[in-house]
Amino acid sequence: MSALTGILYAVLIAYLGGWYTGYWSGNFSLLLFILTAVTMAYWLAERFHFQPARERAAADLLASDTKRREALAAQGIARVDGNVEGAREEILRQPWWLDWTAGLFPVILIVFLLRSFLFEPFKIPSGSMVPTLLVGDLILVNKFHYGVRLPVINKKIIANHDVARGDVMVFRYPEDTSMDFIKRVAAVPGDEVSYLNQRLYINGQLVPVQSQGDYYDEDSMQYRQRFSEKLGEKEHQLLVNTQRQPLFRPDRKDGPFPFQENCKYSPEGVTCKVPAGHYFMLGDNRDNSRDSRFWGFVPDENIVGKAFFVWMNFGNLKRIGSFN
Structure with missing residues (x-):
């Protein structure tokens, strides 16, 4: 997905560059509609697939660590090295390609609605x-x-x-x-x-x-x-x-x-x-x-x-x- 997102951004930059330099005429309303649709697709994927998957992986990591600590405690080992909190935060962190797509969806949606129907x-x-x-x-x-x-x-x-x-x-x-x-x-x-x-x-x-x-x-x-x-x-x-x-x-x-x-x-x-x-x-x-x-x-x-x-x-x- 990161590669696909990179390709989409490259296409967007090329389109805007050609528009700015006069190689072709642009349609800002259509561009804004496409950006809204694409970022919405990423937002939905993040909301219902990627974020739950990261949360499940983080929960599995905590459960595994808890189980390991309980097993060691049963053997009389009270002090256990290692802290999984840093790894958990890393698992839950949103990757860049979702931050720059799903994260922008609310802003782009507001701009699209304001520009299309109000001012x-x-x-x-x-x-x-x-x-x-x-x-x-x-x-x-x-x-x-x-x-x-x-x-x-x-x-x-x-x-x-x-x-x-x-x-x-x-x-x-x-x-x-x-x-x-x-x-x-x-x-x-x-x-x-x-x-x-x-x-x-x-x-x-x-x-x-x-x-x-x-x-x-x-x-x-x-x-x-x-x-x-x-x-x-x-x-x-x-x-x-x-x-x-x-x-x-x-x-x-x-x-x-x-x-x-x-x-x-x-x-x-x-x-x-x-x-x-x-x-x-x-x-x-x-x-x-x-x-x-x-x-x-x-x-x-x-x-x-x-x-x-x-x-x-x-x-x-x-x-x-x-x-x-």
Whole structure:
């Protein structure tokens, strides 16, 4: 078993090394599930086989020593050299390969349950959500806000709150579901959403914005105009480069995205009818975000959870707190 455990650890290290260096993409949810299952198997084997076997061997050693001492005492020998307590402790000691598998099972199980059903940490990798979220923000994602989902397969089994306009949502990137993205929900199923001349319209109504002055964008080292926008119940801030008028068009390299026929593109922007079970996502850094304007809609089965709290930014501790 020690050799098998060594092989399993070698495979794990090789997998993590290849993932870290970019040789292949990893699936942390699947990895955590496998680790939970493997360590549980070791824990069960320890609980019902290996530990009882060690205890029986220790008991046999004590019984044998007691019997020897009784036999010697019957012959009038009261003083007997040797102490089996050290040997007993050695027999009862858990071997390394069980300590590093069965011993880790409770910790891994707790992490698996917390991450799968309650909260998942997420690191902001890009500036697409500036000024709401900055590169380096470590955030928490509420996994049960939109309903309870089975881990790995992400199938919803218990419904909870509906997705609302204005939510900041983490989801599996439709073009590569091994990657998680974070954007703001701009439109929900049945909505007609337009982004024309850098202004957002929902069902034909212009979403109101108010100027908040300039904002220094550290990524581009330029000043951007900052606005407050009320999309849903709460206001949030966004950046717009009013000197840039991008030409929108689908740029998916391997073909059209699902329901692309629901979208109409023009030099002014894009208008889409959101299909059932899908959502239209936008970044708050509107001119520095590759979002639903380019790769289409997010299906409900891709939802990871609702982002709600910055729990750490090592470069700026003032970032810690909730956000809209």
